[in-house]
Amino acid sequence: MSTDAVILVGGFGTRLRPLTLSAPKPMLPTAGVPFLTHLISRLREAGITHVVLGTSYRAEVFEDYFGDGSRFGVDLKCVVEQEALGTGGGIRNVAPALRADTVLVFNGDNMIGVDLVDFVETHVKTDADVTLCLTKVEDARAYGCVPTDVDGRVEAFLEKDPNPVTDQINAGLYAFKRSVIDTIPTGRPVSVEKETFPGLLASGANVRGYLTTSYWRDFGTPTDFVCGSADLVRGIAPSPAVPQTGERLLMPGSSVSPKAHIYGGSTIGTRTAVGAGADIDSSVVFDDARIGAGAVIRRSIIGKGVTVHPGALIEDAVIGDGASIGAGTELRHGARIWPGVDLAEGSIRFSSDL
Ligand code: GTP
Secondary structure, eight states, X not given: OOEEXXXXXXXXXXXXXXXXXXXXXXXXXXXXEEHHHHHHHHHHHTTOOEEEEEEBTBHHXXXXXXXXXXXXXXXXXXXXXXXXXXXXXXXXXXXXXXXXXXXXXXETXXXXXXXXXXXXXXXXXXXXXXXXXXXXXXXXXXXXXXXXOTTOBBOOOBOOOSSOSOSEEEEEEEEEEHHHHTTSOSSSOOOIIIIXXXXXXXXXXOEXXXXXXXXXXXXXXXXXXXXXHHHHHHTSSOOTTOSOOSSEEEOTTOEEOTTOEEETTEEEOTTOEEOTTOEEESOEEOTTOEEOTTOEEESOEEOTTOEEOTTOEEESOEEOTTOEEXXXXXXXXXXXXXXXXXXXXXXXXXXXXX
């Protein structure tokens, strides 16, 4: 069975600023490689090798890194939207690059462990126009919910609700009949969630849900990004692209003092140096950073080329590329530091400066 894959990667990634000022969200390093590499390696593993990226914001970064995909074992094409067309508009915009009758569409910031082959086979077997992969969450209030009947037919697309009727939510992975993609309007922004799917339901189309209990996480917020990266490092999130699984991932070329403590699925980037007594838990440290002796970093993202001076404490924070964090500084509770900022010794920040 021939299947194409489309990955939507055109968003601005505002919730991960300032890191997404220099790189689009799907290109941020997670477990040592750009996030998108994990998705592409899962596709390749499932035998789906024709991959189309729907790009817009910082489109050139994808082209430069992935090229024609041959380095990653796939045949990859980037299609650029001059202006962001939303999720539905992004899918419609790549239509000329599609070849197969069945098209898998991924949000480029979701990691999902579902059996892709079974997902596609079920979509084809049920002759669905669209099949949505669904996952259950503990607290569905922050999500749009997707109730289904006993046969798996989608009954409704419900907006965020303080009292959700179901804990099933859209996992950001769809299988489309190619002909359905051709009905999405061109030349204007369209949201699949708000327009295409409700429209299909209203017209009586065969829209189905496929519930998975496999791993799922949206990497779109700093908290999810650090948890997701740690899940990849620890082998909880499935990806053939993780260089090595364990309690920590030290990239080749990093230099870590034997007296540093690095755990909780943390990653230390290439050419990054970590001093004695530093304590790094559940964090992602990008390339070319310097972490001083005795610094404590928990559940945080440290951008490329950042310097953290000795004794700094960084918790639940995001540090933009090239910033310098003074000795003894305390950053907590969602503090975000602009790229290149030089924070004086002993500074205290308890919230975002963006
Ligand atoms: P935030 O600004 O933090 O909400 O992030 P985002 O811009 O990535 O938006 P969101 O997380 O809702 O997007 C889900 C997926 O769709 C991501 O992989 C985005 O890259 C992608 N996406 C969002 N908007 C567009 C768009 O206009 N065009 C394309 N091609 N992809 C999009």
